[in-house]
Amino acid sequence: MKRGLIAAAALTAAAALAVSGCSSSKKSGGSSGNASTTLKLVAADYGTGPDNTSQKYWQGIADAFHTQNPTITVTVQTINWNDFDNQVQTMVQNHQFPDITEGDYFSNYAQEGLLYKASDVLTNASNLMPVFSKLGSYQGAQYGLPFTTSSRTLFYNKKLFQQAGISSAPQTWADVQADATKIKAQGKIGFGLPLGSEEAQAESLLWMLGNGGNYQDTSGTWTIDSSANVETFQFLKQLVQSGGTEPNPGNKNRTDLWKQFAQGQIGMINGSPALIPILQQGKVLGNTDWTSVPIAGKSGPIQSTLGVCDFVAAFKNGGTSKQAAIKKFLDFAYQDKYQIQFDKQYDLLPATTSAATSLQSDPIFGPFLKALPNAVQYPSSTAWAQVKTQIQHTIGTAVTGDPKQVLGAIQQTAKKGS
């Protein structure tokens, strides 16, 4: 009997150990008034290495905030862009929600009722730029808080252009094709085309816009496999086959190609202001060796470029005391000085009207800021998260296989999801 008892006890203990091991990550939840609160902030890393990692930026804010509010501690975790969506999605799937995220935002989180409304966690939500606030809205209420924005332009290497005997910037697809061929003859890559999983959805949209296409039409109907888009990818396929791009764009990522552009290996590439610090760090191209122009379209430069916005989202993860803590922290983090610090560090654009106003006359940011209000944005449908994942994984095969078939499969997913 005794032995049996001990055995049973051992068994229970082992089971308890194992079970508690599984559930130890559950938080104790919002506690009463004076007790200290810990907020978990998960942010995408915009840095290119340990020197300028966003961890430092956020830690700086968290520390300054903690000195002012000793009862609230903010723990910071940054994830590189390649893994950000995947890891945040896994946290959500396992219901181990972070309190605050900064990076991509998906309206399906709002649809599931996981997020606080913007007005619940930020005192002055009307200071956020209206175009992007609209993008962070679901059924009329705003859940995504724009944090940083950027717009895209076409960068080209003036040195290589000169060597190849090209005198003017590419304006049309035909120019891109001709210039790429000439640069290839110099032994370099003509056009850097990142259709790998990191940000294929941006590159694809930039080309679609050049032919009057988009993922959705103005009424919100999916048009991924429209004839204009198929034609766009047929052009890209032919550009790839002619050797005008790097080989096999289907698994080449933006960050890697930007670095190669900075090394002087690539003639043309679509980029955002975030490419500028990489160019400066590379020390291969001087400031006069490259320039950026409006993105080439089928018959002329595109009128309104892609405006990308990264959002802050606050998860309902505790009681009202936690919500109050989040609000305090976000009010603190959204101060103009932190907005501008972020933009200066990564050459990105602000997302608040007040910060944008104070940067309006800046020689670097001014022109980009002017273009922002007209910029084209990604769809805000709840199906976008799934569609985006599929674009990232499969659209690269459109330039080796049959564009119509690949785009058609993505269109099916989009229609099923909405």
Place this chain on the structure above:
Amino acid sequence: MTEQIAPAPPGTRASLPRRESRARRVGRAATPLLWIGPAIALIGVVVLWPVVVMFRTSFQHISPDGFVLGSAGGKNYADLFHEPDLKGVLTRTVVWVVAVVAVTMLISLGLAQLFNERFPGRRVARWALIAPWAASVMMTSLVFRWALDANNGVINVFLHDVGLLKSFNSNQADWLGRPWSAFVWMMVVAVFVSLPFSTYALLAGLQTIPGELYEAARVDGASRWRIYRSITLPLLRPALLVSALINVINVFNSFPIIWEMTRGGPGFQTSTTTTFMFLLKQSYIGESAAMSVLNFGLVIVIVLVFLRATRWKQQVT
């Protein structure tokens, strides 16, 4: 022998009344539980429970954000079998397992034979073989990925220097961009990281073969090849089977190599079932669970077929 036939000493089962013996027998039966209980509990919670959850999940309709929306019936399986990429993924998985394990075992046989011989520096060589095993597979994969970089990877630089590669950044230099060459390179990495274990298993097997057998064979005038075929291989069979089986399971489940080198792309053109399952999970949790169940079934079938084909019981026990 005779001693065991002698009458049982007092206190053994046979000499005691029946009822008492039953109580004792229960006690005695429970004793091992004390020792193996924690292990059983651990297996139950860490192995069996997840299997149950996996099966359950595969029949549920789950939103991409992890909320259960009710039963899906067989829809996850139907969706899975309608995936246009599934056929290619399955074929690739078979090629992956068969090729990697076969090549690994062949090279390991040679290496084990070599390391069983006496030669100067044998100790160092044996230690060196541990390196691919000791290093994280993810690290090894990253090293290979950058070594194969189309612009300045060290392998391409070498090939360029010896004149085999005409120009960098070309399709030829982009080993990981072309699905087939990427797949072959990943198999090379998989063989590389599987070698140490199989070689050590076979080396241990070789060392159990008594020297007298070889001596006798040589006295009988057998050739080296004959000795290898008729003595070494048959006696090595248990070690060979165990290491091949463990390799099959390991290689089938191999994830980091493919994930770090190509992420299964472009599209799913370099995915095996393991990475395919992971890629599905991002948006389709139920379907991904169905893929897991299929994987689970596949690995069990592969193991059973393997055991059957090699007449495991007669050979190993």
